[in-house]
Amino acid sequence: MKNFIRYIKLYLHYASKHIKVMLEYRVDFLIGMFSTIIQQGISIIFLKIIFSNIQVLKGWxxxxxxxxxxIAFLGRxxxxxxxxxLWTLGWQYIRSGNFERLLLRPVNPLFQVISERFQQDGFGQFIIGIIILLYSTSHIGINWGITEIGMLILFIISSGMIFVAINLFFITFSxxxxxxxxxVVSVFGLSEFARYPVTIYHKSITLVITWIIPYGxxxxxPANYFLDAHGVSILAIVTPLVAITSFVVAYKFWNFGVKHYESTGH
Known part of the structure; x- marks a missing residue:
């Protein structure tokens, strides 16, 4: 428990430094945030164009x-x-030999990699995710109660954990x-498939993004849990278990990679 509290304090220390930098360069922060909103907004416009020509997409x-x-936006x-x-592990730490600096400190090296960057651009993705969530649910007619809100939060956290686990697993190959x-970029591209119902794809694609690289x-x-018209899938319920399992597997692979790390020099 003391070790956990120590890491929380360390992360808050790192985060406070990043926040101070953000306050010094507020224009950069706003540009980054709004560029993310625009980028994600384009995908919504594309979806709207599709539905301007059709009423439903295979029942959806x-x-x-x-x-x-x-849910995809909020998880991401x-x-x-x-x-x-995590994206920078190869070129910023391993190729430069900078990873050795992390190994010399009495702190988990993965924690150090994660905490050395606080990406404020993600707030734009969070904001547009909230806006889309409120807008879509107002038309779907979901009856929100404490249980539903709790499950939604659990699913969003699980979604984020799966994104992290997949990136961690493949970046470890560095x-x-x-x-x-x-x-990593190629694998991450598969996450675009998860924004749409997997039932619209060929079974081979569904298999890949469900059981091999679980972006589904x-x-x-998780969304299917709330959509009564399509039934409650048992796979929605096991989403947190998939998230935990994915992260455990990725973290074990990461530790395996660290043990086999050989300096590349400068």
Missing amino acids: TFYEILFIFA SIHHIFFDN FWMVDSLPI FTAFY
């Missing part, structure tokens, strides 16, 4: 898919804000490849 309405988008915002520095960013649990399956 515009607002139902918009609700799936909202957790990853974007707090864990964005310990052998020096920089696995191209692989970042948005579609």
Whole structure:
């Protein structure tokens, strides 16, 4: 427990430094946040264009898919804000030999990688996620109670954890490849499929984004818990379990990579 409190204090110390920087460069913060909103907003416009020509997409309405988008945005915002520095592991730490600096400190190296960057751009993704969530649910007619709100929060946290776990797993290949960013970018592209109902895809794609690289649990399956018209999928209930399992597997692989780390020098 003392160790956990220590890490919380350390993270708050790192975060306070980042916040001070943000306050010094407020224009940069606003530009970054609004650029993220615009970027994500384009995908919503694209979805609206699709539904301007059709009423439903294999049984799914515009607002139902918009609700799936909202959960995806909110889950990704957790990853974007707090864990964005994972992307830089290869070129910023391993290729430069800078990872050795982390190993010399009496602090978990993964914690150090995560805490050395606080990405404020993710707040734009969080804001648009909240707006879309409120807008879509007002048209779907979900009856919100304490249980529903609690489950929604649990699903969003689980979604964020899955995004982190997948990125952590594939970025760990940098310990052998020096920089696995191209692989991570390619895998992360699969998350775009999770914004739409997996039932519209071929079974092979559904299999991949459900059981191999579980992006389906970042948005579609959690959203399906609330959409009565499509039934409550048992897979929605196991979303937190998938999140925990994914993170445990990714973290074990990370520790395996750290043990086999060999300095590349400068």
